[in-house]
Amino acid sequence: MTMIRTHAAIVLRPTPFQEGGLIVSFLTEHGERLVGLAKGAKKPAAKWVSSFEPLGLVRVSFFGKEQVEVRRITRCELQHSPLTLGHLESNLVVACLADLFDRIAREGVEDERLFRLLSACSRSIKARPDEAMAVLAYAEHWLLHCLGVLPHPRTCGYCGNDSAPLVMLSDDRGWRCAACTPVDLQEALPPGSREYLRLLRTAPAEEAPDPSSSEAARVITELLRSRLIRELGGKVGSYDVLHRMLT
Ligand SMILES: [Zn+2]
Incomplete structure (x- = not known):
């Protein structure tokens, strides 16, 4: 079955993937590690360009079959970032x-x-x-x-x-x-x-x-x-x- 699931999660590690995409790992609110593929995330026009900073608290939606290892990220909204500019x-x-x-x-x-x-x-x-x-x-x-x-x-x-x-x-x-x-x-x-x-x-x-x-x-x-x-x-x-x- 294919479905969309949305989680509150914390961004762990974004890794560049082919054609400007990113493979991003998350820690969900239940404490499970989930990995998703964000296609074209590094293009300036991408709507989520700043959403994948390490330790950002996000709401992220995954699209894909239950059993596949890497699901597609369809949406990711940054809610809180621990980063302090220049520190x-x-x-x-x-x-x-x-x-x-x-x-x-x-x-x-x-x-x-x-x-x-x-x-x-x-x-x-x-x-x-x-x-x-x-x-x-x-x-x-x-x-x-x-x-x-x-x-x-x-x-x-x-x-x-x-x-x-x-x-x-x-x-x-x-x-x-x-x-x-x-x-x-x-x-x-x-x-x-x-x-x-x-x-x-x-x-x-x-x-x-x-x-x-x-x-x-x-x-x-x-x-x-x-x-x-x-x-x-x-x-x-x-x-x-x-x-x-x-x-
Ligand atoms: Zn002792």
Whole structure:
């Protein structure tokens, strides 16, 4: 059966396709990744020329059979964009977030947490572009949680201790503490790591803690980021650009 379906969705990644068209991936309001073909989207006369910016919130209509992989986009209206003209850092963070969610969301799998998380991040970046790096660290933390690879930091995953400082994040037992895991002081997580993790878990996106506010915040941010990138196969292109700009 052929039909038109309309979704509230967030634009993830537009990729140029033959004859000035674009293949665009979206995260729907149900948290599913959908891909559509916009024919002639790059021609100046196209009615949707600005509708496919990364992380734009849109209403998009697809035309096509239920089972085909790439449906045709018949209509796409931009309702909200997180981009801030001339604000390089926040716009790079937008690109990183689009990349991450494009890799994590799946076709045929609905995960509404993904849409809620990405819309909250998008709104926060627009409201406070100077704090975009905090929103990125916040999103990375929750994406690890959604992927099921980030245990709760309340208790040590090995001995169950809930008061000794956390010293490391292990692959098999999650967070491990000083009571059961002897780690060289130089290599152990800095004091305050559990407290920073607790802040990440409890704050809404618009109050995401500053990832450079303390040694613990810096180390945990770096740790979670590299864990996430490893989970995604070791390479997320937009991070290279962000790193080059920030160093
Ligand atoms: Zn322990």
